[in-house]
Amino acid sequence: MADNRIRVALTGNPNVGKTTLFNVITGSRQHVGNWPGVTVEKKSGFKIYKGYEIEVIDLPGTYSLTAYSLDEVVARDFIVDEKPDVVVQIVDATNIERNLYLTTQLMELGSKMIIALNMYDLAEERGDKLHVEKMEKILAMPVVLTIASDNVGIYELLDTVIAEKQKENYHSREIGYGDEIESRIIELEKVLSQDKGLASRYPLRWLAVRLLDGDENILRKIAGSSVAPEIKSILSRLDIEEYEALMADKRYEVISAMFPQMCERCMTRMTTSDMIDRVMTNKYLGIPIFLALMWGAFELTFSFANPFMAIIELIFVWLGEVTAVHVRPEWLASLIGEGIIGGVGSVFSFIPNIFILFFLLSMLEDSGYLARAAFIVDRVMYKIGLQGKSFIPMLLGFGCNVPAIMSTRSIEDRMDRMATIMVVPFISCGARLPIYILFAGTFFSKNAGTVIFCIYLLGILVAVASAKLLRTTALKGHPAPFILELPPYRVPTLKNSINHMWDNGSMYIRKAGTIILGGSVVIWLLAALPWGVEYGSEDSFIGIIGHAIQPLLDPLGFDWKISVSLLFGFVAKEIVVASLGVLYGVGDDQLALTDSLLADPNMYSITALSIMVFSLLYMPCVAVVGIIKKETGSWKWTAFSVVYGLVVAWILAFVVFQGGKLLN
Ligand SMILES: Nc1nc2c(ncn2[C@@H]2O[C@H](COP(=O)(O)OP(=O)(O)OP(=O)(O)O)[C@@H](O)[C@H]2O)c(=O)[nH]1
Numbered sequence: 001m002a003d004n005r006i007r008v009a010l011t012g013n014p015n016v017g018k019t020t021l022f023n024v025i026t027g028s029r030q031h032v033g034n035w036p037g038v039t040v041e042k043k044s045g046f047k048i049y050k051g052y053e054i055e056v057i058d059l060p061g062t063y064s065l066t067a068y069s070l071d072e073v074v075a076r077d078f079i080v081d082e083k084p085d086v087v088v089q090i091v092d093a094t095n096i097e098r099n100l101y102l103t104t105q106l107m108e109l110g111s112k113m114i115i116a117l118n119m120y121d122l123a124e125e126r127g128d129k130l131h132v133e134k135m136e137k138i139l140a141m142p143v144v145l146t147i148a149s150d151n152v153g154i155y156e157l158l159d160t161v162i163a164e165k166q167k168e169n170y171h172s173r174e175i176g177y178g179d180e181i182e183s184r185i186i187e188l189e190k191v192l193s194q195d196k197g198l199a200s201r202y203p204l205r206w207l208a209v210r211l212l213d214g215d216e217n218i219l220r221k222i223a224g225s226s227v228a229p230e231i232k233s234i235l236s237r238l239d240i241e242e243y244e245a246l247m248a249d250k251r252y253e254v255i256s257a258m259f260p261q262m263c264e265r266c267m268t269r270m271t272t273s274d275m276i277d278r279v280m281t282n283k284y285l286g287i288p289i290f291l292a293l294m295w296g297a298f299e300l301t302f303s304f305a306n307p308f309m310a311i312i313e314l315i316f317v318w319l320g321e322v323t324a325v326h327v328r329p330e331w332l333a334s335l336i337g338e339g340i341i342g343g344v345g346s347v348f349s350f351i352p353n354i355f356i357l358f359f360l361l362s363m364l365e366d367s368g369y370l371a372r373a374a375f376i377v378d379r380v381m382y383k384i385g386l387q388g389k390s391f392i393p394m395l396l397g398f399g400c401n402v403p404a405i406m407s408t409r410s411i412e413d414r415m416d417r418m419a420t421i422m423v424v425p426f427i428s429c430g431a432r433l434p435i436y437i438l439f440a441g442t443f444f445s446k447n448a449g450t451v452i453f454c455i456y457l458l459g460i461l462v463a464v465a466s467a468k469l470l471r472t473t474a475l476k477g478h479p480a481p482f483i484l485e486l487p488p489y490r491v492p493t494l495k496n497s498i499n500h501m502w503d504n505g506s507m508y509i510r511k512a513g514t515i516i517l518g519g520s521v522v523i524w525l526l527a528a529l530p531w532g533v534e535y536g537s538e539d540s541f542i543g544i545i546g547h548a549i550q551p552l553l554d555p556l557g558f559d560w561k562i563s564v565s566l567l568f569g570f571v572a573k574e575i576v577v578a579s580l581g582v583l584y585g586v587g588d589d590q591l592a593l594t595d596s597l598l599a600d601p602n603m604y605s606i607t608a609l610s611i612m613v614f615s616l617l618y619m620p621c622v623a624v625v626g627i628i629k630k631e632t633g634s635w636k637w638t639a640f641s642v643v644y645g646l647v648v649a650w651i652l653a654f655v656v657f658q659g660g661k662l663l664n
């Protein structure tokens with residue numbers, strides 16, 4: 001490797017600001033959130049600085065080097081196997097003692113190390129006195145103060161990285177584990193050293209320590225080695241569990257001896273966060289507060305977005321009129337008017353809602369509240385035999401199910417993970433929102449926010465119930481207890497909320513310009529062909545397809561237009577709205593889609609409700625099906641997910657529609 005290239009790994013406990021730091025150094029925009037477990041994959045980026053090409057790798061958070069879940073393994077293996085030039089451990093300055101556990105393990109690896117003492121704004125705020133120089137001396141490594149979220153200390157950190165890389169010799173730092181364990185370490189080291197390949201790849205002392213620590217992954221790493229049988233026989237004579245406990249004790253002992261010298265007045269005390277949590281996570285108040293906050297978010301979304309939505313609608317209706325008058329030949333006017341403006345336009349008018357909802361959700365996330373929501377829901381889920389960790393992917397699922405399913409990698413237990421993957425599609429993603437806004441806004445205009453809130457809630461309930469069902473049948477087993485470290489409450493940063501809003505919102509706009517545009521044109525073609533048929537009539541191709549599937553959906557109250565739109569929604573759920581836009585010929589009679597729907601004699605509010613319920617549940621879109629296949633590695637489960645969704649959606653929409661008809 002050329003001399004001016006440096007590879008730097010960012011590691012540390014979850015939720016300490018690794019990704020925030022990564023983003024400011026490399027100018028990337030990876031997802032940052034105030035809860036542990038945001039990052040589940042390694043991401044790399046580059047920074048050119050003072051003539052050096054610095055590659056920075058952001059890793060998932062990990063509490064120790066004994067990795068349990070998939071994301072922790074990613075972090076551990078990278079540092080151990082890829083040997084970055086410099087390892088930067090990001091330490092939460094308000095939680096140093098706890099973070100040092102990982103430090104003691106990283107130290108043993110013998111890599112060049114730097115501590116970035118992050119969030120020191122928060123430490124200072126509460127009156128801690130940090131002794132950075134003492135810390136450097138005790139740990140024998142550079143310590144740099146940073147405030148990643150405020151761009152403070154970044155260049156100092158980069159300078160330190162360069163200086164560290166250039167250092168010729170540095171001493172590895174060791175923890176003494178006491179005579180008994182030390183003699184075992186020496187015994188193991190001696191055997192391990194016979195395998196020259198191993199010796200060149202890993203520090204032998206480190207390997208020995210990990211083996212005595214009962215690390216299964218390390219056992220697997222040396223399985224192919226000639227010394228493996230001998231190592232195994234030594235280990236089998238020892239009580240590894242006891243060694244593991246002894247070594248952990250020793251580390252804690254070392255930490256509690258050095259910690260008081262690094263920080264004065266850094267005792268644990270009742271913080272504001274703790275006090276707020278007494279109320280927020282209270283046994284009785286927790287769930288009502290959660291529901292109230294979510295309901296508030298939907299109400300706000302709706303009332304704020306309404307005027308903007310009306311303006312966008314007007315613009316598209318006007319564009320439709322202009323097209324009808326000025327564009328010739330007529331088929332082209334129809335393509336642009338009915339197809340493109342009708343389809344893309346009707347999806348576009350929901351952009352304000354998407355933006356506002358994601359802005360609000362990201363404020364809740366950044367403040368630390370969503371982690372509490374996971375905690376509260378976990379309490380309930382655990383009682384009915386489910387693992388609360390599944391709630392975190394569900395939270396991500398409100399944005400898009402694809403990253404949500406990827407984030408299940410942080411779930412250790414395979415059964416739990418599979419069950420979570422199967423139920424995430426019931427969590428309503430942003431793409432379904434336009435469908436609800438259209439139908440709730442049109443048929444329940446007075447309390448649209450509440451109706452949409454109930455739909456989201458229904459999604460969560462179906463997800464939880466399905467998980468329960470799966471966990472007691474095909475994916476039987478006990479849930480592992482879930483320990484979630486609650487992050488502190490923080491004032492949400494505007495930058496973060498806007499970034500988050502933009503990421504979700506721009507994805508939506510991109511989709512409108514590509515897949516939805518394409519879908520609209522296809523639907524227009526199907527509605528206009530065969531040549532000479534009346535546009536969008538029952539004799540057009542789309543009419544024929546619609547009539548073919550409509551009998552299946554008739555008991556749910558859907559006519560052929562709704563049926564065919566739902567069919568195309570499989571590609572992307574926004575297409576349901578786009579194709580309704582095309583089929584109701586917005587450009588034609590110069591009405592907004594909402595007015596056309598109100599004018600349709602077959603549409604009642606109960607039909608609208610049935611459509612919303614069906615769209616919420618009916619099957620994951622193409623992209624989600626793809627990721628389910630990838631993450632489960634099984635066609636059987638992928639097919640199950642599609643069929644199960646369709647069945648559940650059909651049954652619930654049936655109950656809603658037929659029940660509603662009976663009541664009326
Ligand atoms: N006050 C303050 N907040 C910070 C600082 N650095 C990061 N944060 C916030 O801390 C939270 C966690 O940041 P992330 O960058 O997602 O943390 P991470 O270490 O990548 O977390 P995982 O990927 O879950 O392991 C976010 O809400 C950030 O805005 C800091 O220096 N000061």
Ligand SMILES: [Mg+2]
Binds near residue numbers: 031061
């Ligand atoms: Mg991260």
